[in-house]
Amino acid sequence: MLPGFVGLGLAIVVPVGFLGWVYVRFGVLVLVLSVVLLAGVVMLLDRWRRTSARRRGGHYTAAELSRLDDEGLTVAAARMLRRDGWQVVDVGEPGRPRLYAKDRRGRELDVAFRPVTSADEGASGPAPLREAGRPGVDNLLRVVVHRGDFSRADVLWASRQGGVHLLDGQQLGRWAMGSRLEELGL
Structure with a gap:
């Protein structure tokens, strides 16, 4: 507790002392400036x-998400999962980000990330099929996060798999702004 009081005292004394010195040395105009x-x-x-506090709490704007690299997106997704009540473990390897998450109800997620290529950034393909999220054989829900839009081939692939959810850029933005995964169809 003493370090906190010392820090608070310094935060007040140093600026006031500096302003007093400026007034004596340079006058009123420089003091006002x-x-x-x-x-x-x-x-x-x-x-x-x-x-910083908002980001640590798992809330991001669309502009902040667009500036993140793959590692930053992994950190952001982990924070958003924790915000939604999931316990998160980073199980990725260098160059292959991946998260494992488990919630209080025993649901398990395997979260993978698809990088955005220059061909993806301008595309505005169809939204992922919502029925693609049936649990797989091992009851592990797989989520593929992508800042762009998924191609029709990706959507068809996911619909044939068991337990694969595609989270595109639009859904990622809604999740980052505070929507829960359950509201996004997971």
């Missing part, structure tokens, strides 16, 4: 802190 600059820095730090 310093106060404005200090307020701007505090506002930027607060905004960064809030954004």
Whole structure:
């Protein structure tokens, strides 16, 4: 508790001491500019802190998702699963991200990630078939996450498999904004 009070004291004493020094050394005009600059820095730090806390809580915007690389998308998906009450383990290998998750009801997920290629980014194919999510033989639900759209061949492949769910970019965006996996048909 003492380190917290010391940190709070320093957070107050250092800026006030700096502003006092600026006033004595340079006058009122520079003092006013310093106060404005200090307020701007505090506002930027607060905004960064809030954004970081929102992301750690498993909430992302579509723009944030689009900027993530494969590793970042894996971290984001793990956070979103934890937000939805799943216990998550990263079982991926280098270059092949993969998550395993289990919830309180005993459901198990195997989450794989399909990278976006330049051909995928502009495509606007059909939405995945919703009946593709029947449990497989081992009762492990497989989820393939993709920031783009799945091709018709992907959708047909998933519909022939047992327990495969395709989560396209539109559904990923809804999930990132706070929808639960159950609301997305899982």
